[in-house]
Amino acid sequence: MSRTHPDTAAVLGQTRAMLASCHRRVGRSALAAYLCVGLHQALVGLTVLAGACLLLRLAGHVVGWIPDVGGTVFSLLCVAVGVIPPAASVLRGLGRLPSLSAAAERLDLATQNHNRIATAMYLLTADTDSPFAQAAVQDGLERLRFLKDEEPRLIQAVWSWRRNAALMAGFAVMTAIAAIVGPPARFGKPGREGFAGVPEGRATPGPIEGKDRTTTQPVNQTKPTSRPAPQATLRRSGQMRASGRPAGREPGETTIGQASGGSQTHAGESRQGAGSQGDATDSASGMQSEKKAKNTVGKANPPKTGPTLSKASPAKAEEASSVSQGSGGGGAMLAVHNAWSQEAHTAPDEHEQEDADRDVEDQKESSTQRGGIQPSLKDRNEAPSRELGISEGQGPPGSGRGGPTPPKKSRGTASLVLGVPVPDFVRGRLAPGATKVTHERVRPSAMPGEPARSGESAARSLPENPDTRKPVPSPFARLVRDYLIALHTAGATGAGNVPSTNGTASEQK
């Protein structure tokens, strides 16, 4: 408790009593502010709800199978959205009512009182007994006696009539439109609360409806239509062009359990490798394998694979198709079609081509090595083997099994010592091979020729300096002067922009 005043409790009680009216007003204004916030939130929620209802109805009319919100549900939702936010906001406000000190601060602020009352409140409860604190408490209480009936600075409620009216109008308009539009025509069994259920017996809309839709299963009806990936479509079209019918299927053959539309081809591709026909009853595994097949096809095939395959003969197309049918566990066969794996078998001169490419690249590199000063940073020759195997030159080259190996690279300080033979590994240098530097002791001897004569040194012209600076031509001098005046004027007046002299310069010219 405070030592500021001898009877602090009594003084505090008096202060609270004097501030009670102010405290109530501030509290009411705080609650009003919270209520306004809650009402605004409710209006926003109602507008969103009406918009969602309207969208659902419109979508239901267009698609025909989206559930509709009935009038009762809508009314209940409206009541909930309209009541809960304001109530929650008011409850929050009740939990955060301004304190007595806050009321004192607001009274000080409204009356331009130099915080006397709030300071007195603080010093009454603070642990201080200085004479100035006691004087400040007395001063504040005297002020409070005069100002207790004054209106404090109330908490301003944030309420925009314009914005909230717009929200209300939006709610009303959207509700009216939703009522005019009405619920969509109901198919099949309607829901209990006005939801229109999914109609029975209606086929799943899909892009391809033809002979493949001879047998349909309910499992596939709930699955939205899945479009084939563009690459797979491309492949399929190529296969269709090549064979005149879907790959791996006889004309008129119906596969049980295969989905209608574009997904059937992928399912077939992924399942044929596994030797299964895609069990229709196992819908989950069918979906998974379908997704897997889609991903595999999309990743493995480069974009140009499709056209390549489409140009191949029907037999090759079948072969490629069989190669790509291994995802379901088809033994040692590749899981997906890989053009590179095909090329590996069909291109026997691949190594020659690679060697030629390397030679070309090496030539390019040697041209960028600054004439051999800079060593090749991309030496592709494999490191020479350090093993001393003896096979009399019969082993494979560079394998360390006695075959011919390139000269070993010299490393360390030995290579820096002059006179030590250093194998030349720098590419692009003329006459590569071992080099040797020899030192020769030679006595200095006079060279034949005329002795140098001294002559008179003439004053040479110095480079330009302030003394020898050439005068600026008069038009340019005026231009420079104008620029400097403008610069200093701008600096003195505080203007940030220095006028450009471009226009003046062009005029001068």
Place this chain on the structure above:
Amino acid sequence: VRIKNVKQTTESSAAISDAQVQAERFREVFTRLKREIHKVFVGHDELVTNVLSVLLSDGHVLLEGVPGLGKTLLVRTLSQTLDLTFSRIQFTPDLMPSDIVGTMVLHEKDGGGHELRFQEGPIVANFILADEINRATPKTQSALLEAMQERTVSVSRRTIRLPEPFIVLATQNPIEQDGTYPLPEAQLDRFMVKLLVGYPQEGEYHDILQRTTETALPSVETVSNGEEVLAMRKIVRSVAVSEQVRRYAIRLMMATQPGSPHAPRAVQRSVALGSSPRGAQGLLLMGKVRALIGGRFAVSCQDLRDVAKPVLRHRIIFNFEGQSERINVDDLLDGVLESVGELSE
């Protein structure tokens, strides 16, 4: 208990009346000082109030203004009214630290022989007028650092305690910046306020001409002394501060610091360095003097707002964006004062 209560009430009444007497005495001396200064120094009432406030808050003043506005006159007159020692140091580029703090000088003894004696520099005085402080090199400017903060001067192994009250009043010229050395931040921060001296009003020119160009020149009387100034400093520190006002001072200071949650957008964008805690100290001390002048016993938020610009303006360093946009620091502080509310909740 009743007797105890009565005793406490009596003590309390005595303490309150004592505080009222002290505050009344403070106001009286302050008013007399201002009146005497205004005998010579015409106009600039707010400037004089601020200089006296700094003197009584135990701080230092940086005066900035063009030549001829009476900065030196103000300082000299203040020292005369208080009967305190006064030193004027003209800062030049070749001024050395030893010229300020003093040095060892070779003296001839009476009986023959020589000895080294310490010769005090001009800084050993109550009032130091550091004229055109930005003309000296940073090395020399830094000679004032210890004196301003610690009230001592160290020369070789000797530490000299400066006389109390001690106050440095430095002046600098906002123009003719060529060949000057801007004060480093550490030095600037030690000045409690930076006061701008502007041109007088038209009516004030009449008084200036009348007082300075006629035969009878105004004379200043001594109205106080060093002891009284020290006593007034104690009174200033006794003024109460509430939690709300202290929080307001802290938020004001933090609002000048980029990165602080209280800083407005302009500060975040264009300020590189904000106020240090010395800024908040200066705000409260200067606010306490304002409260006493206003006849109150506790500082208010309005007191802090009144002194915010002098206390904070030299503690704000602009970044490149702020400098390139030529933002006025006082305009920026107006925005800061607007953005910081004084309500606790």
